Amino acid sequence: MNAIRVVIVEDHALVRAGLRTSLEAAGIDVIAEAPDGIAGFETVTNTHPDVAIIDLGLPGKDGIALTRDLKAQPNAPRIVILTM
DSSP states (O other), X not given: OOOOEEEEEXXXXXXXXXXXXXXXXXXXXXXXXXXXXXXXXXXXXXXXXXXXXXXXSXXXXXXXXXXXXXXXXXXXXXEEEEOO
């Protein structure tokens, strides 16, 4: 069985690192990260993950707008919203 492929879109580097460590310890492949909504859209679109973990409070494009834009794409990934 193939591991789940995930992209993390989170503006805080320490939170991204913690998520990556936790997910990889569970056998989940973190294939990319992005620090803002604009880079997040490009990253998710280019890497085609199974799941995108998206923070709501992102600079550039917030998590709600990013989720809306991603869900409008063909073969959109599953989305997990992250917030404080």
